[in-house]
Amino acid sequence: MRETLSFALRRPVGKFADPSDSCFADRLGRFVDLTTAECEALARLEERPRQLRRGAVLLRANDKGTELFVLRRGVLMSFVLLDYGSRQILRFHFPGDMLGWTALAYRTSPETLVALTEAEVCPFDRSALSTLAVEHPRLFAATLALNQMERQALTDRLAGLGRTSARGRVAALLIEIRDRLRQANSAITDTFPLGLTQEEIGDATGLTSVHVNRMLRQLEDEMLIARENGRVTLVDETALAHVANYIDRSHTIDLNWLPPSR
């Protein structure tokens, strides 16, 4: 089954330049205006596209490496393996995401990156970010801000794992996946292809696949969601957001501290 997730429809961006040569510029452009020079600098990060098959390992935990990646197409996940085969999925990655941040602080990767669908990524060395820091401080600062948003997503998930019921965690995951799919494809509203096995949902939410199944069924019985053919519909979004303890932070984003373009 597992339908291919689709991503199209770049959103209109800043008035300064058309960033569509760079997926990452598209992302940044949602929050800040970019000059032509800045877009070109970002485009240089994506000069060497690489195709990944579903299941391909982009980066393995403990591998040495100094590369980061821009994800242009498809979905990846990052995870760690603990002692006895148990896996914690840390995050799902969607087009426009920058992956492999850990290379900025560590010689070896703490986590594994795997493609969940066909995907296209553009690797670049961390030294390119060094250049960016010097030549485009505004871009670099914006990148730091984006990084804070990712950090906040991690933080929200941490709070969810620590203090939310199994049902709430599954609900939160469904909402998050829907939101992130919608970012890439604004045609998506309340129905979307989940693209995850129940085992993957479990590894992301800290549950067993069996229990994930029961929670999905419960949410369905309660008429909060509907399922068919691997597609999920958020039937009662308000109630779902409530059980998930969901907080939409998109309206509080504020990057007005950035330095001017140089």
Place this chain on the structure above:
Amino acid sequence: MRETLSFALRRPVGKFADPSDSCFADRLGRFVDLTTAECEALARLEERPRQLRRGAVLLRANDKGTELFVLRRGVLMSFVLLDYGSRQILRFHFPGDMLGWTALAYRTSPETLVALTEAEVCPFDRSALSTLAVEHPRLFAATLALNQMERQALTDRLAGLGRTSARGRVAALLIEIRDRLRQANSAITDTFPLGLTQEEIGDATGLTSVHVNRMLRQLEDEMLIARENGRVTLVDETALAHVANYIDRSHTIDLNWLPPSR
């Protein structure tokens, strides 16, 4: 009981300059050499020290604000409150930490910052980081790298919450607190004042205080730790690290991508 945590003994840092006017420069100086100009720039972030009493709220969730803070003395925690009074402690903060990163992306704070001990913090506006990005790209990039280390700590905790037993989570917390106390005070080896109530441990590990108590007792019965007067001793560090699934990343840190000092 709750002994005051003590922090002294600045470690020797880079050969370029003595950063001791700035707690944050001390921290950065462990990883990179700093020029005199850079140290001065960092010192400017700490020009307005502010004292906090134990229990004082430095920043409340949903408050508007554009300030970050350097913690110079004492211990703080950041947490979120969920629906019905339940609290998830996100992180404990020690001297040299920079707090309030979320101000770089959000208008309102997603989390609350509270002093666990007497403390001294230096607030500065996020616009100061903007200046830093332009005038000291190397410093700014190093700051981003530090941020990745914090992110990794969050990630490790996320994996712990999702896939580790209650006993393992408590063990992991004890090791982490010890490590971070030792960073600030190298006199600490295996015995240290915990400085946390069992309820706080529970809110950090996603457990109830009752269960934390049982886990501490169990670790004590197993001779992995010892307790007296609020002081904890890590008796069998190897075994403790094993149950905690602990990974020491300090030896894989690598910041060699940073641009040169300008």
Place this chain on the structure above:
DNA sequence: CGTTATGTTGAGTTTATTCAATAACCGTGG
């Protein structure tokens, strides 16, 4: 068309929580 991965469901067990009662400790004011 069989083989493998994924989903579903029930029964029994483990883990952690809740509720409740008691003990130890802390800081404060007399």
Place this chain on the structure above:
DNA sequence: CCACGGTTATTGAATAAACTCAACATAACG
């Protein structure tokens, strides 16, 4: 210095949440 009130720690018993094991169903895939 001590008494007192509030917080924190400890322990037991009952309950609830999530897991394990196991069987079977369904869907995906060569």
